[in-house]
Amino acid sequence: ETYTLAVEVEPVDAAVSALEALAAELKGRVIDSRHTRGANGQNVSRLMIDFPLSAARSAADKVKALGHLRVFDTSRNVQAPEGDLALGRLEVTLSNPSQLVDAESGPWMRIKSGLSVGLTALSWSLTLVIVGLCFLVPVGLIGWVGMKMVRKAKAKPATP
Structure with missing residues (x-):
């Protein structure tokens, strides 16, 4: 099962640390991690984490609680095996809220x-x-x- 989430959080770095700690706590594994800091102050981090299937749903719920949920999508791979070794994947995009006035266009x-x-x-x-x-x-x-x-x-x- 794959969960795709996009969450607005402030600050992004602290949320990334919390997500990595959650992965360690639930016996998950960070597969991919990309962090982008734009010139306009926009921070975006994308993490892909594999969890045991039994812990994937609770991990997705904890990610939702980190901030303002923008995207939530689940998909199930019918060809994936069931059982104790089955994995659930979280694809999480964390970003800071867009600013009302960018730093480059303020007074x-x-x-x-x-x-x-x-x-x-x-x-x-x-x-x-x-x-x-x-x-x-x-x-x-x-x-x-x-x-x-x-x-x-x-x-x-x-x-x-």
Whole structure:
């Protein structure tokens, strides 16, 4: 018999430890274990645990009690042998509840984004001022010297 469960828990790491302890207590065996921690703060752990068939149902009930149950499905393999050595499998997905506002889209991130845009605009304007000064000062100086030379040339009286 296979039980598929998805449970929202907080914190995920503590629930994984509790599930591993439950497996040891009920003579189960962890077959597969995968843990994912996303950039948005979402933690997901997937565990596959084999239990003696007699303990599988109680193990599934204990997993349900860990948090908010999202998925519960059971399936029976009719080709699996019955008896004392029969196994029940739990496929458990543990995740933390989705956040109302992600860490990347909260108010503080909006403030940081606004400050970043403002500082980028300030940097561009300072760049334009520096480029303008580096271009206009030499051109203005050349123009001023040229005007002085033209005035000086016009101011000389013509000699007979």
